[in-house]
Amino acid sequence: MxxxxxxxxxxxxxxxxxxxxxxxxxxxxxxxxxxxxxxxxxxxxxxxxxxxxxxxxxxxxxxxxxxxxxxxxxxxxxxxxxxxxxxxxxAGHLLGLEIGPHRVAAVLSDLTGRILGSLTREIAETAPADVRLEKCRATLGELLRRTGTARDTLRAVGVGTPGIVEADGTVHLGTALPGWTGLALGERLRRSFSCPVLVENDANAAALAEHWKGAARGVDDVVMVLAGLSPGAGSLIGGRLHRGFGGAAGEIGALHLLGREATPERLLSTTDEPLHPLDEAAVARVFAQAKRGDDQARRAMDRFLARLVHDVAALVLALDPELLVVGGWASGLDGVLDPLRAELARYCLRPPRVALSRLGETAVATGALRVALDRAENELFTLDEGEGAL
Amino acid sequence: MxxxxxxxxxxxxxxxxxxxxxxxxxxxxxxxxxxxxxxxxxxxxxxxxxxxxxxxxxxxxxxxxxxxxxxxxxxxxxxxxxxxxxxxxxAGHLLGLEIGPHRVAAVLSDLTGRILGSLTREIAETAPADVRLEKCRATLGELLRRTGTARDTLRAVGVGTPGIVEADGTVHLGTALPGWTGLALGERLRRSFSCPVLVENDANAAALAEHWKGAARGVDDVVMVLAGLSPGAGSLIGGRLHRGFGGAAGEIGALHLLGREATPERLLSTTDEPLHPLDEAAVARVFAQAKRGDDQARRAMDRFLARLVHDVAALVLALDPELLVVGGWASGLDGVLDPLRAELARYCLRPPRVALSRLGETAVATGALRVALDRAENELFTLDEGEGAL
Incomplete structure (x- = not known):
C-alpha cells in the first residue's frame, strides 16, 4: 500500500x-x-x-x-x-418496501441481507396516495416494533412500486395506483427516515430479487415478467438492471393495443362485463374455473395467454435473455408455463428457458430490500472510483 | 511508471x-x-x-x-x-464487407478509419452461398486493386450479414440468404486473409455505423431498425452493442406473426399476388405510387406502417432507448417517420426521438468496417486487462 x-x-x-x-x-x-x-x-x-x-x-x-x-x-x-x-x-438494518395496488409489504434484514422479519397489509386498490403512504408507514412501524429494531439503525430503505420512477424517487408516470403519477414518493418517504430512501419500479425490483435469491440465481441475462392484466417487466443484462434511457424499459403494458385487439379488461372476462384489470382475486377465480374445465374460463385463459405470449415475445426478441421468469401472482401461473414455452419456441429464433418465480408475492419487497442492501454494501465495502481502485 | x-x-x-x-x-x-x-x-x-x-x-x-x-x-x-x-x-488497412440478399459491398479505410474507397456489386437473391462468397471475394479484390492496397496490409476484416451469428463467425440461423444457416462464414472468409475476420449481424453492424458517423453520433442508447419486410434491429446500450445471450437480440422478424395478421408477403402487395419479402425494387415502386396518391398503394403503405410500428414499439418498450434510427432502404422511408412518431407517442410511456439513417445503403458495410477498426485499435492502443491498466 x-x-x-x-x-x-x-x-x-x-x-x-x-x-x-x-x-x-x-x-x-x-x-x-x-x-x-x-x-x-x-x-x-x-x-x-x-x-x-x-x-x-x-x-x-x-x-x-x-x-x-x-x-x-x-x-x-x-x-x-x-x-x-x-x-x-x-450493527445496522435494511428495509425493503412494496407499495402495490392491493397491498403494502415490508421486509427487514441485517447488514448481510439475512431476513429478520416481514409484514404484509392489504389496502383498497382505490385508496388515495396519502392513505396508501400512511398504511405503508404503519406497516413498517409495526415491523420495526415486532422485531425490536430501532429506526435509527436503518442504513437504507428500498421501495418497489408500479410506474416509471425517476432517479430522485419521483413517480414520473404510474397509472396503476390513484394519485401516483407525479408523486414525489422518495421525498415523502424520506421524511420518515434519516437514511437514504431509494425507489425502484416494481418489476425491476422483482428481477433483482429473483436474481438474488430466486429462480434467476446465477443467471445474468434475465427478463422477469410481472404477469398482471397490465404486465410489466424488469431486465438484467450482464447482471445489471437495464432501466432504459428514461427508466421506462419493460413498460410493455400498452403493447397489446398495437394489434387493436381486445382491451385488457375483456381478456379474462367470462361474462359480458369487463373484468377490472387489477382485480387479482377475480382473476384467480377464472384461473381456478379453467383448471376445473369450465369452457368459458378456458377461453378467457386462452385470451390471457395469447396476450402474455405477445408481450413476452416482444421482450424476448428484443433482448434475447438466457432466462425468462414469470411471476406477479401468487397462484395459477404454473399452468401458463408450458403453453408459454411452446409459443415462444414458435416465434423466437432462440427461445430462452422459462421458469416460474420462486419468490412469488414476496418478490417486489425482497428486490426493494436488495436495492437497500446494495446501497449499504457500497458504503461499507466499496470505494468510489474517484478514490482509486484497490 | x-x-x-x-x-x-x-x-x-x-x-x-x-x-x-x-x-x-x-x-x-x-x-x-x-x-x-x-x-x-x-x-x-x-x-x-x-x-x-x-x-x-x-x-x-x-x-x-x-x-x-x-x-x-x-x-x-x-x-x-x-x-x-x-x-x-x-501503415495498415481495414476492410468492411456487407454480404446481403441483393448486393455485396466492400469499404476500405486506413488505421484511423478514414475511408479510402468502396465498391458495391449486385447479386441475385437466389444465388447459392458459394456464388455469393465468390462475388464477395471478387468485389473486395477489385477494391484492393483499384486503391492500390496490398492484401497483407489488412489488419482486420469486418463482415455484416443477416442472421444470428456465433462468436466464431458461423451463421447459426439466417433465413434471408440461401444456404446461410449453418454456414461457417468466418472460417470460409479467413482462407482469403492472413488477418482476423469478424462477422457481425447486419442490423448490429448498422447500429455501430450510425453511432460512429451517422444519425446516432454521441447517443449511447440507440435502437437501429433495418426496416425490411422482414425487419431486424440492433441496439446499443451505454454505447455498447447488445447482442443478447445467444446473439439473437433484435431478431424481431417473427413478431408480427403473433397477431396472426397478414404475412409479410401480403402486407405491401397492391394486387392479389403476394410481394416477395425481399424485393426492394418492388417495394420502392409501391412507396412511390403511394406518394403519388394511388389508393391501393396507400393502403399497402398503411399495412406496412402498422407492421413497422408494431415491431418497433416492441423494441422501444423493452429497451427504452434515447433514439430510434430507421434505415435499411435507400429511399422512401422518410415518409414513415412522422406517422411512426405519432404512433410511438400513443403506445410508449416515454417515446424516443426518431431519426432517419444518415448512412442509408452504406450502413452495414460501414459498421462492418467499424468492427474491424475496433479490433485494430484494440491491438494498437489498448492493453488487455491482464496487462494492467495505465
Whole structure:
C-alpha cells in the first residue's frame, strides 16, 4: 500500500477500513479472523490493522468473536487462543418496501441481507396516495416494533412500486395506483427516515430479487415478467438492471393495443362485463374455473395467454435473455408455463428457458430490500472510483 | 511508471509503445509531436521515448512528420526546428464487407478509419452461398486493386450479414440468404486473409455505423431498425452493442406473426399476388405510387406502417432507448417517420426521438468496417486487462 502514502490521510484510513471489513465479510459469508489472518488477507501492516480494528470496534462495525467449539481452528495452539474478530451484521438494518395496488409489504434484514422479519397489509386498490403512504408507514412501524429494531439503525430503505420512477424517487408516470403519477414518493418517504430512501419500479425490483435469491440465481441475462392484466417487466443484462434511457424499459403494458385487439379488461372476462384489470382475486377465480374445465374460463385463459405470449415475445426478441421468469401472482401461473414455452419456441429464433418465480408475492419487497442492501454494501465495502481502485 | 519496473521487460516495452502511440493518435485526430511533447504526454523518460519511437519507426507505425508551413509551432524557435513524429495511419488497412440478399459491398479505410474507397456489386437473391462468397471475394479484390492496397496490409476484416451469428463467425440461423444457416462464414472468409475476420449481424453492424458517423453520433442508447419486410434491429446500450445471450437480440422478424395478421408477403402487395419479402425494387415502386396518391398503394403503405410500428414499439418498450434510427432502404422511408412518431407517442410511456439513417445503403458495410477498426485499435492502443491498466 506504499503507493497510497502520499494521499489524504482520512482517505487512507477509509481505504484501510474498507479492506479490513471486506476481509471480515469474506467472499461469501462473514468469517471471524485473527489479527494475523487479517494482516495476511488485507496486505496491510500489523500496526495498521490493529488501529483499523480498534476504530471499527468503536464504530460498532466489528466485534470480538466468541469462540465456537464446533469449529476448531486449523492450527493447534497452546495456551490462550488468538483473539478473533467478526463483522457485526447486526450493527445496522435494511428495509425493503412494496407499495402495490392491493397491498403494502415490508421486509427487514441485517447488514448481510439475512431476513429478520416481514409484514404484509392489504389496502383498497382505490385508496388515495396519502392513505396508501400512511398504511405503508404503519406497516413498517409495526415491523420495526415486532422485531425490536430501532429506526435509527436503518442504513437504507428500498421501495418497489408500479410506474416509471425517476432517479430522485419521483413517480414520473404510474397509472396503476390513484394519485401516483407525479408523486414525489422518495421525498415523502424520506421524511420518515434519516437514511437514504431509494425507489425502484416494481418489476425491476422483482428481477433483482429473483436474481438474488430466486429462480434467476446465477443467471445474468434475465427478463422477469410481472404477469398482471397490465404486465410489466424488469431486465438484467450482464447482471445489471437495464432501466432504459428514461427508466421506462419493460413498460410493455400498452403493447397489446398495437394489434387493436381486445382491451385488457375483456381478456379474462367470462361474462359480458369487463373484468377490472387489477382485480387479482377475480382473476384467480377464472384461473381456478379453467383448471376445473369450465369452457368459458378456458377461453378467457386462452385470451390471457395469447396476450402474455405477445408481450413476452416482444421482450424476448428484443433482448434475447438466457432466462425468462414469470411471476406477479401468487397462484395459477404454473399452468401458463408450458403453453408459454411452446409459443415462444414458435416465434423466437432462440427461445430462452422459462421458469416460474420462486419468490412469488414476496418478490417486489425482497428486490426493494436488495436495492437497500446494495446501497449499504457500497458504503461499507466499496470505494468510489474517484478514490482509486484497490 | 516506476511501479512497472519489476514486470516482464517485453510487457513493459509493449506498454510504453502503447502509451506513445496513444499520444500520437491524440484524443480525436492524429497529431505530430516532438520528442519533448511525447515525454510530457506519455509520462515516460526521454531515453525511453527515444527508444520506443525508434522501435515504432522500425515497425512502420511511426514516421517523422514533414513540416507543415500552414500550422506554425506555438513556440518560436531559432535554428533547425525540433523533429516531429506522427502515427502512420497508412501503415495498415481495414476492410468492411456487407454480404446481403441483393448486393455485396466492400469499404476500405486506413488505421484511423478514414475511408479510402468502396465498391458495391449486385447479386441475385437466389444465388447459392458459394456464388455469393465468390462475388464477395471478387468485389473486395477489385477494391484492393483499384486503391492500390496490398492484401497483407489488412489488419482486420469486418463482415455484416443477416442472421444470428456465433462468436466464431458461423451463421447459426439466417433465413434471408440461401444456404446461410449453418454456414461457417468466418472460417470460409479467413482462407482469403492472413488477418482476423469478424462477422457481425447486419442490423448490429448498422447500429455501430450510425453511432460512429451517422444519425446516432454521441447517443449511447440507440435502437437501429433495418426496416425490411422482414425487419431486424440492433441496439446499443451505454454505447455498447447488445447482442443478447445467444446473439439473437433484435431478431424481431417473427413478431408480427403473433397477431396472426397478414404475412409479410401480403402486407405491401397492391394486387392479389403476394410481394416477395425481399424485393426492394418492388417495394420502392409501391412507396412511390403511394406518394403519388394511388389508393391501393396507400393502403399497402398503411399495412406496412402498422407492421413497422408494431415491431418497433416492441423494441422501444423493452429497451427504452434515447433514439430510434430507421434505415435499411435507400429511399422512401422518410415518409414513415412522422406517422411512426405519432404512433410511438400513443403506445410508449416515454417515446424516443426518431431519426432517419444518415448512412442509408452504406450502413452495414460501414459498421462492418467499424468492427474491424475496433479490433485494430484494440491491438494498437489498448492493453488487455491482464496487462494492467495505465
Amino acid at each position: 506504499s503507493g497510497l502514502s502520499g494521499r489524504d490521510p482520512s482517505l487512507l484510513r477509509r481505504i484501510n477500513s474498507t479492506v479490513v471489513l471486506r476481509a471480515l465479510r469474506g467472499p461469501a459469508t462473514p468469517t471471524a479472523l485473527t489479527l494475523t489472518e487479517l494482516v495476511h488477507a488485507s496486505g496491510l501492516s500489523r500496526p495498521t490493522v490493529e488501529g483499523v480494528v480498534e476504530d471499527l470496534i468503536a464504530a460498532g462495525l466489528v466485534a470480538e468473536a466468541e469462540d465456537d467449539p464446533d469449529q476448531p481452528r486449523g492450527t493447534a495452539r497452546r495456551g490462550r487462543p488468538a483473539r478473533r474478530f467478526r463483522f457485526r451484521a447486526e | 516506476s511501479g512497472l519496473s519489476g514486470r516482464d521487460p517485453s510487457l513493459l516495452r509493449r506498454i510504453n509503445s502503447t502509451v506513445v502511440l496513444r499520444a500520437l493518435r491524440g484524443p480525436a485526430t492524429p497529431t505530430a509531436l516532438t520528442l519533448t511533447e511525447l515525454v510530457h504526454a506519455s509520462g515516460l523518460s526521454r531515453p525511453t521515448v527515444e527508444g520506443v519511437v525508434e522501435d515504432l519507426i522500425a515497425a512502420g507505425l511511426v514516421a517523422e512528420a514533414e513540416d507543415d508551413p500552414d500550422q506554425p509551432r506555438g513556440t518560436a524557435r531559432r535554428g533547425r526546428p525540433a523533429r516531429r513524429f506522427r502515427f502512420r495511419a497508412e
